[in-house]
């Protein structure tokens with residue numbers, strides 16, 4: 001399975017659980033948040049979604065991806081800070097070694113028709 005397929009499978013399982021109690025309405029979109037270090041293809045996500053999410057409640061729904069900036073954590077002072085492409089040192093103590101904190105994709109919210 002590709003990364004997108006695995007991710008969509010997980011989103012699908014969660015959404016099925018969330019929507020199981022709903023007696024009416026249809027899903028419009030699922031908003032998934034992940035950091036921009038993850039190279040997720042939104043086109044592939046939606047192709048997989050259409051193959052997996054076949055129940056009527058999912059009909060015509062899609063996945064929307066919101067990117068967050070990645071965060072770093074300083075090896076010296078342990079402060080967390082937002083990373084951009086130019087970040088070379090901790091903005092608090094200017095130490096040059098930090099680790100990148102990965103945020104795994106999560107469902108932020110969803111909207112119904």
Ligand SMILES: [Zn+2]
Pocket residue numbers: 074075076077078079090091092093094095
């Ligand atoms: Zn620091």
